[in-house]
Amino acid sequence: MILTGQEISNQVKKGMIKISPFNEAQITTNSYDLRLGNQILRYKSDVLDPKVKQDYEMFSIPAEGLILPQGSFHLGTTFEKVGSDHFVPILHAKSGTARQGLFVHVTADLIDIGSYGNLTLQLYATLPVKIYPGMSIAQVTFWQPLGEIKLYSGKYQGSEGPRASEIYRDFK
């Protein structure tokens, strides 16, 4: 079952869902709206080899906005830190974001129970799109699990800002 916005608000107050900072105005009917943090990550290599730790540059989105070129791929971050030890979060674009041709994730919308931190956004622009720090870009839903809960303790735990892939660790 998916939580309603009112239930997300209730669970935040009970400490069962962690959203920081939390603002009641960002509650929607079935989700919580997430804003874009100001850091952006761009891989330097033209070809991404999962076996290799990737070099990247990190920079801030200027207040006057940043144009993501058509076909470009960047990692962004939510301004909020999000997580729950009791519900499964799933990340989605705001429909207004998607209607501009911007993906906020390309495949991995499912978040592990027990993870907490800034969510890394996989920003893939199918059209030129301008982004601003603090814009309402994504939303998170919360889903009820069935079964004994074992909390996430993986490599992306406690993320601050966009986190590059660490898949190269699989190949060691």
Next chain:
Amino acid sequence: MILTGSAIQKAVQCGDIVISKFDDSQVNPNSYNYHLGPVLKVFDHFDGEKAVFRPEVIPDTGYLLKPGQMYLGNTKEVIGSRKYAMSLIGRSSVGRLGLFLQVSANLGHTTSEHQWTLELVAAKPILLYAGMRIGQVSFWTNLGQIKPFSSTYAHFNEAHEAVL
């Protein structure tokens, strides 16, 4: 409801979920990791009606996906369930490299059980290796009577193009 990792393990033990080969170390808090099979299907030409693909074995040095076109792959594991519905997606470590796994059709129907075909689209050029840990599958409880429809793709284990 979505099954936790512990619930997935129990369901595998009692046969409500089939994952072959199953490995406890690939259980996540609310999903299970799957691996990439050894063969891709690569777009060859358009015959006027549909795309025609050719199989290519992924070399040890990796297979380079070019952006802007779709490739088909498959899961190394047989995955299915007669009791739960499934959602099959990529791992976040793969999404962070800009690789789409399943372009929009992530839903696996209850009762299907096979090696899944993967739709792979790269946002940036990326190398893929056979057997790499590439995605995750989650399991969801159903509400209502399960009545399987005749399936088109559920019997294929190799990467399979659209049947038109």
